[in-house]
Amino acid sequence: MSQGISDRAVGDALTGFERLVTQDRVNAYAEASGDHNPIHLDEAYAATTQFGTRIAHGMLSLALVTEMLAIEFPKTWHSGSKLKVRFTAPIIPGETVTTYGEITAIDVIDNETGETRVATCTVGCKKPDGTDAVSGRATVPLE
């Protein structure tokens, strides 16, 4: 559940969630995004790659991280926010991943409308073994 703006403090954890990434979900994502690359869909092809099997789209894992941010900051995530991530490990279909985040800084930024408080958050998405599939940093206005 998202907190009120005045409640935000450095060290606050964002409310993450778990999501099962099935091959059906990957297939559906491919249809919706238009990204039909065989590394996501063709097991025979994927077996020849460095991963040895099909992997989920990186943008699907990023969608999960941004979903967490949109829930956590429903009024401001889409207005002046920034996100920078690295894809550090592939998500294999069948894995349940967990999104996470934490506010690491709150700064006051001068802009055209005055001063705005901006939260910097570490964010990411972990695989079942605890390794990061996605990790990075988001900055989100708090007002």
Add this chain to the structure above:
Amino acid sequence: MANPLISTAVVGHEFGPYDVTIPADRARAYAEAVGGDESPDYGNHLAPVMVVAAALTELINDLGLFTGGLETVHAGQEVSWERQIEIGEKVEASGRLVSSSVRRGNHFATIAVSYTDAVGTEVGTSRTTIIVTGEQSQ
């Protein structure tokens, strides 16, 4: 077979503009794929980063990232957004190759994309970094 564009494009190469307007049925399919009932209801707006995903698909196709034995890894992604995008709202994506280098046989490339609305106002930006292996020549 001609070299894919990723092997020949130089820094400054421009991509698009791509029409990344997302109709309602595609927006619904995307939201269903990402989370279905587990995801929030975004109302008349697109789910986060859907427009970026649509632009990336166009870039992948133009660059030929999965042709001719290439193997591509999506290594990093940056996104910034100024406002929410409504379902069906006209959005164009224009990209530019901002870095391209080869290290130890791996081709690292970054493409910056600007997203503009119907009146040409920038509503967001993204930067995609990819690593490509399997190229025959540069």
